[in-house]
Amino acid sequence: MTMVPQGGPGLSRAGGGGSSSLYDVLELILDRGLVIDAFVRVSVVGIELIKIDARIVVASVDTYLRFAEACNRLDLESGRSAPAQLPDVVGKVVEGGSRGKTKGALGGALDAVTQSLRGRSEDEEAEEEPEEEQEEQEDELEEEAEPVRRRRPARRPVRRERK
Amino acid sequence: MTVYVYAITSRDHPCRLDGTTGVGARAAPVRVLAAGELRAVVSDIDEEIRPRRRDVAAHQAVQDRLMADGTPLPLQFGYTAPDDASVRHTLEEHAQTYRAALDRVEGCAEYNVKASREQERLLREILDDSPEARRLNDAIVAGSQDPRLPLELGRMVAAEVELRHASAASDLVRALVGPAREHVLHQPVGSEDFLNLSLLVPRDEEAALVKAHAAVARDDDKGVSVRLSGPLPPYSFVP
Numbered sequence: 001m002t003m004v005p006q007g008g009p010g011l012s013r014a015g016g017g018g019s020s021s022l023y024d025v026l027e028l029i030l031d032r033g034l035v036i037d038a039f040v041r042v043s044v045v046g047i048e049l050i051k052i053d054a055r056i057v058v059a060s061v062d063t064y065l066r067f068a069e070a071c072n073r074l075d076l077e078s079g080r081s082a083p084a085q086l087p088d089v090v091g092k093v094v095e096g097g098s099r100g101k102t103k104g105a106l107g108g109a110l111d112a113v114t115q116s117l118r119g120r121s122e123d124e125e126a127e128e129e130p131e132e133e134q135e136e137q138e139d140e141l142e143e144e145a146e147p148v149r150r151r152r153p154a155r156r157p158v159r160r161e162r163k
Numbered sequence: 164m165t166v167y168v169y170a171i172t173s174r175d176h177p178c179r180l181d182g183t184t185g186v187g188a189r190a191a192p193v194r195v196l197a198a199g200e201l202r203a204v205v206s207d208i209d210e211e212i213r214p215r216r217r218d219v220a221a222h223q224a225v226q227d228r229l230m231a232d233g234t235p236l237p238l239q240f241g242y243t244a245p246d247d248a249s250v251r252h253t254l255e256e257h258a259q260t261y262r263a264a265l266d267r268v269e270g271c272a273e274y275n276v277k278a279s280r281e282q283e284r285l286l287r288e289i290l291d292d293s294p295e296a297r298r299l300n301d302a303i304v305a306g307s308q309d310p311r312l313p314l315e316l317g318r319m320v321a322a323e324v325e326l327r328h329a330s331a332a333s334d335l336v337r338a339l340v341g342p343a344r345e346h347v348l349h350q351p352v353g354s355e356d357f358l359n360l361s362l363l364v365p366r367d368e369e370a371a372l373v374k375a376h377a378a379v380a381r382d383d384d385k386g387v388s389v390r391l392s393g394p395l396p397p398y399s400f401v402p
Contacts, residue, residue, distance in 0.1 A: 022220060025275055025392050027352050028361070029219055032398035033239035034264070038253045039168060042212045042241045064317025071286050071300050071320060072313075 166205040167212060168242045168250060169193065169225045170235035170396065173265050174200045177232045183225060186218040193225055196247055198254035201261055204229065205250060212241060226396040234268045236261060237396035264402050271344060271363045272394030274372055277351070278335055278358035280328070281386030288385070289323045296320060328357035335389060336360060338379050342368035347399050358389075361399035369394065 167186050172178060174197060184190035185206025196203045204225060212218055222240050229235040244250045254261065290297050299316040302309075332348075335358055340346050343362035351359045364372050376391045 021392055022216070022223065024277055024390055025223075025395060025398075026219065027349070027359075028273075028275060028395065028398040029223055029240045030214060031239070032349075032361075032401075033237045033396075034171065034401040035239055036168070036242055036253060036257075038249070038256075039242040039244045041239075042243055059321070061314065064314050064321055066317070067286075067320040067324070068300075068303065068313035068317035070282065071290060071296070071316060072303050074283065074286060074290070074300075076287070076290060076300075 164207050165209065165243050165245060166247060166250060167208045168238050168244055169204040169206075169222060170229055170237050171254065171261050171265075172202045172204065172229060172233065172235045173262075174202055175233075176202060176229070176235065178202060178204060178229065179232060180204065180225070180228055183228055184221065185225065186212050186221045190221070196250050196254075198251040199258050201254045201258060203250045203254055204235070205244075205247070208243065212243070214240065230272060230394060230396055234265070234271055235396055236264050236268070236401050237398050239398075260402060268363065268397040268400050270367075271365050271397060271400075272369065273397045273399055274343075274362045274364050274369075274391060274393035275395060275399075276335070276339060276358065276360040276362065276376070276389060276391055277353075277356050278332070278387060278389040279353070279355040280331065280357055280388075282355055284386035285324060285327065286320065289320055289327070293319065293323065296323070331385075331387065332358040332360075335379060339372065339375050341375060342371040345400060349399070363397055363400045364393075366394075 169185070178195045180193045180195065183193040185193045185208070187206075187208045187210055189207075189209065191207040193204060193206045196205055219240060226235065226237050244253070290300055296316060296319050299312050299319070303312050303316065336346070336348070339360065340362065343364050345363040347361050349359040349361060351357055362372065373391070376389065380389050380391075381387070
């Protein structure tokens with residue numbers, strides 16, 4: 001989906017599925033922008049998760065095996081095939097070792113952000129995607145993200161002192 | 164009272180923010196603090212701000228309003244200061260830095276480009292192009308129990324995926340950077356994305372970018388789609 005200038009500014013809630021475009025620029029809003037050390041950054045779990053999620057682990061045995069499996073599932077004769085999407089790959093990696101686990105768990109947390117941004121809310125009721133299965137997503141992600149932090153103390157975001 | 168800080172602008176920015184409300188459940192009015200040649204856009208908050216959709220959208224909506232009249236320096240989501248005085252103090256203390264940062268982005272907007280490729284099509288292409296990968300795949304599908312085969316196939320395919328993504332990414336960068344004053348590559352987010360490119364585009368070059376994007380937006384044969392977002396405040400081009 002494309003947001004192009006059409007007479008006015010406005011990305012976030014311009015018509016035509018604005019919330020998914022907000023999702024497309026989420027990491028810019030959370031992870032880029034001016035940083036002012038003298039100010040306090042509110043402790044926001046999701047921010048750190050996004051950052052970590054972006055480090056994609058490609059060179060691992062788990063990844064190789066998942067790629068091979070995805071290839072094996074292709075129906076090369078008929079052109080029809082079982083879908084071999086990477087989310088599936090990522091999900092399964094969770095079971096396969098500690099490096100994969102990090103990626104998988106955090107991928108899940110990112111999904112939570114996606115869901116929360118695509119879910120319903122009072123000001124954006126237009127979004128009714130049939131493939132959206134999780135109806136009851138919170139409009140925030142801290143609950144989902146919390147277990148990730150507990151399980152992986154090494155990745156725990158640094159909580160800055162407030163005030 | 165604690166204030167949430169959205170952006171810094173030059174003093175001559177009109178900051179037309181009437182009726183704009185800020186982050187937080189109370190949705191306090193957004194207001195402007197002046198200090199020397201600079202202004203800060205803030206609102207009062209009395210709670211902890213988290214990245215709820217409502218608040219991220221509110222943060223972005225303030226930026227959109229500002230972009231209508233000139234390019235601000237957008238803060239990263241989530242910054243607060245103890246009170247108005249400390250915001251003014253920071254503006255004064257770092258006036259030179261912010262002034263230079265404003266000059267850098269003046270008259271420009273950020274556009275972000277994300278490109279994805281359907282994995283299934285990519286894997287098909289790789290198996291079509293590589294007889295060795297195809298042979299390994301056929302052997303596994305035929306029932307070979309040799310544990311080395313999947314590993315070898317996977318390694319081969321992973322390398323090809325990386326190679327093809329890199330090559331497609333650099334083609335897109337070449338096709339899109341023309342109208343940009345600066346550009347920066349970010350790590351792709353999401354499982355099928357292979358490009359995350361931010362461009363700093365002069366406002367009078369936006370049409371050229373939109374046109375360049377239209378030429379590459381979809382390649383159905385390859386399963387590639389290229390999403391353009393913007394105009395955005397220059398999140399990727401500030402200190």
